[in-house]
Amino acid sequence: MDSHGLILTLGKVVIAAAWADGRVSDEEIDSVRDLLFYLPQVGQEQGVRLNEQDWQLLELYMLTPVGEEERQRLVVELQGVLRHPADKALAVRAIENMIMADGVVTPEETAVFQEIRNAIESVELNFFSQFSWLVSEAVRRRIAAVAHAPNREQYFDDFIKNRVYYAVCQRLNMEETQLDMPEQELRKLSLAGGLLAKVAHTDRKVDEREYEAVVQALENFWGVDRKTAVFVTEVSLMAVTAALDPYRMMRQFTQATNREERVRFLDILFAVAAADGCVGYEEMEQIRLLAQGLNLTHPEFVNAKLQIPRAQRAN
Template identity: 50%
Template sequence: MADRSLILTLAKVLIAAAWVDGEVTQDEINSAKDLLFHLPHTAANAPGMRLTSREWSILEMYVESPVDAAERARLVSELQTALRTPEDKALVLDMLEEVVRADGAVSPEETAVLAEIKESIDQADTGLMGKLSRLFGGAVERRSEAAQGPNRELFYDDFVQNRVFYSVNQRLQAEGKSLSLDDGDLRKYSLAGALMAKVAQTDRTVTDAEFEAMAEALQERWDVARETAVFITEVAVSQISATQDMYRMQREFASLTSETERERFIEVLFLVAAADDQVSFEETEEIRLLANGLNLSHSQFIAAKLAAAGQSAP
């Protein structure tokens, strides 16, 4: 019976295989989830994997952005090491077929990668000699080689606490680019982008005017280059969602900024909300909650609101 480690590693490989044609369909995602829900969880002797929130988040990391050949090779190597019995191998091969065919069409790229993974799985030794090899160094050597490949899980904390920063770095790495910003500044600007996007998306739509206001805020308030400001804004708008942990983002932003900087940032949030010529009650309430989360008083919130409107506090 497959163990927890094998199932989780298999799920990552399934997602990686689904990415080979450049996209992951909802059918492919659902097929991978079915694997986790319906295979037996041996530790609890109950049907279905009881994943922790951290484990779900780690799988989400692979669903969110493409998995390249080098990272896929690392995952396949880890899967080889996790195999213990012929039944494990049969399970893996069956699930690979099911997920790749889940969307009803198998591309040439998927066919090639499926054959590549199958060959690797077929080569895994689940007999006595394979177990001895894992025990006395074979698995250690394979894990050492695999560790040299890309591993997004090393950046799990950023994925959870500062999703925009994580995604900016993922895109830069994929495109072979870099920004002329130090790590601390990029973290802060990414958080600012995420919080601005949160306000802009209060009505579920980010208008062109709101997008421009966000980019201009990064340029004018923090002297960020135009191209970089637009890039961060694009990532922020694409990543913000109700599932993100706003409390963590507010806490980190507060730790990276001064009180005065945060007061001025609340003004920025009102300017973003007003970019489409009106600030709704819902947007005002969202900004109030963010101000509270940034350790600002109600009077500071009111002062920022008036300043953004070109008025002075009484």
């Protein structure tokens, strides 16, 4: 029994089921996390644990809605890792528990639960099903049917290294639109938006002045039109939180820019921090850490800080 494969795949399907009605409530999010925390215990005797990359992969499905086609692809993936009746029972129970999490079961959730349960129960288990390399004709047909379904895991590397670019691409796909700029420039713009959002989120609230400061920074510093700047700002502020570790964004931004650009970017970071009238201590410290991560010197940080009037700087 591939306990790790079962647990990880079931986790994805549980999350997909949570998106049945197009939204995920706080109770459902908590339930999903509890279920995913519990599921590894199923394979505890085999030493199964979800590692950091596994949790990041599951988070990939938590952030944006999982549509019908993508859900069907995940269900087929789950069908392929069921080996025993106990696996099927575990899968049905986990999805049912999630559906019931917030105490309100919508018609959409009922329909999705029935769809997934039927798919799970339709899997024929026999001696040969224990061997994953023995793929039946029925399984081949199921796999072929969802071969072209959406698969966000293709962008997992971007999700890890450039969270905003990943979110930009997801939203562009959902809205079936495009931004008129080369991919590499959009990647760099997304990194800039992510770092600016990190500063804006430092005090865990973003007001209209900070929002507008990020928009203007992207417009003026990167020379993009307002529509593009607003789009990237909105995505950045949603994709990046105060808790997000900016390490990978800083590394990617450093590789994508020259030193002069990064020194000038410090001024932009301070401008966003000062947009609400004051650069607080936490914001100051956040920018100092970003400056270090961008391979800039302490004197360069101090020089940028001094561009902000003394009355607007925390002691």
